Amino acid sequence: MxxxxxxxxxxxxxxxxxxxxxxxxxxxxxxxxxxxxxxxxxxxxxxxxxxxxxxxxxxxxxxxxxxxxxxxxxxxxxxxxxxxxxxxxxxxxxxxxxxxxxxxxxxxxxxxxxxxxxxxxxxxxxxxxxxxxxxxxxxxxxxxxxxxxxxxxxxxxxxxxxxxxxxxxxxxxxxxxxxxxxxxxxxxxxxTERLRYEECKGLSNILVEYDHGRLHGLKVLSVIGRCESLKELMNAITCVPDKPVFENMEELHLKELNDLEELCVGELPPGSLCSLKLLEVRRCCNLGNVLLPSKLLQKLPSLEKLLCSDTKVEYLFGCEGFEPDQINLREMELQDLHVVRGICNGPAPR
Incomplete structure (x- = not known):
């Protein structure tokens, strides 16, 4: 050579x-x-x-x-x-x-x-x-x-x-x-456009990470595995944002988060999550009764695809104040949802 x-x-x-x-x-x-x-x-x-x-x-x-x-x-x-x-x-x-x-x-x-x-x-x-x-x-x-x-x-x-x-x-x-x-x-x-957390013990509120990292251009967020301190993915009460958050995020992947109890606590500013097209929730065993409460669902006008499997929720959507023209959902993939009782936790909107 x-x-x-x-x-x-x-x-x-x-x-x-x-x-x-x-x-x-x-x-x-x-x-x-x-x-x-x-x-x-x-x-x-x-x-x-x-x-x-x-x-x-x-x-x-x-x-x-x-x-x-x-x-x-x-x-x-x-x-x-x-x-x-x-x-x-x-x-x-x-x-x-x-x-x-x-x-x-x-x-x-x-x-x-x-x-x-x-x-x-x-x-x-x-x-x-x-x-x-x-x-x-x-x-x-x-x-x-x-x-x-x-x-x-x-x-x-x-x-x-x-x-x-x-x-x-x-x-x-x-x-x-x-x-x-x-x-x-x-x-x-x-x-960063693609951010991934896997078994991060120090992660407690994704809004804090957004604030510290100035993640305005983030398009894909994945949170996977045991995150012991992560009880709520977004807590808008302890971390109060004054501007839209994750406004450019298109995909959110949540997997094997056994300590996660809610996706969002408190009220996110208008415009938050407005570009989210894909939501994937798999093997999150302690989520509340409703996967997407109406207040969170109304923040997702661009949501087109929902993937949910092996997750203990009774209902996928909350219906309070829900207007049918506020959702753009085109595809759902639901697997191994053994405790699901219905799609909506009340009369479905017409």
């Missing part, structure tokens, strides 16, 4: 028997390097010699070591995909004295980087401040305490939309948006 000095693009995906990549440093004209699903446990330090590299993909590798001052040398890097098994940010490398693994500040300091896919263990990996705020156009950033979630692995293995997504995922962690530093909120959170 060292003779291929004019090589500009190299794809070594699913090459499970490669054990030494040091020769890669000879390919100084390389602009694209993809090493998805390889078995290498450490990133070759010679990659830092590829100063013309514009795209680097090491997704889903078994990488445990990424030395500091390697990726930061790639000053022309525009796209970085490293949603892999690497979690030891800024930790010392065994057997190498004071040498450490990469810090997230090295990634934030890549001035040409516009597309980023990365996994981190928690918000503590993110520096409190940066010299210049990054200009990430597209990103998919996942936090997962301990080890990578199988759902996250499945998501980025099946998703090749890294060039056109703005996604943030918080999994198996106490971290909420309020824990992120201001520069990260400005760069990533407020531009």
């Amino acid at each position: 060292s003779f291929l000095t004019n090589l500009q693009a190299l794809y070594l995906n699913y090459c499970l028997n490669i054990i030494d990549m040091s020769v890669i440093g000879e390919l100084h004209k390389l602009e694209i390097l993809s090493m998805r699903e390889n078995a290498l446990k450490e990133m070759s330090r010679e990659i830092g010699q590829l100063t013309n590299l514009r795209m680097l993909d090491v997704s889903a590798q078994c990488i445990r070591t990424i030395r500091s001052k390697v990726i930061s040398k790639l000053h022309k890097l525009e796209e970085l995909y490293m949603q892999c098994g690497f979690w030891d940010w800024v930790s010392k490398i065994d057997g190498e004295g004071q040498k450490t693994n990469i810090g997230f500040d090295e990634i934030a300091g890549l001035s040409y980087l516009s597309t980023l896919k990365v996994c981190i263990s928690d918000a503590n990996c993110i520096p409190k401040s940066v010299e210049v705020e990054p200009n990430w156009v597209y990103f998919d950033i996942s936090t997962c305490h301990g080890h990578i979630s199988e759902r996250i692995i499945e998501n980025f293995r099946s998703d090749d939309s890294g060039h056109n997504c703005r996604s943030l995922s918080l999994s198996r962690t106490d971290t909420t948006i309020g824990a992120f530093p201001d520069w990260f909120v400005n760069t990533a959170v407020k531009n």
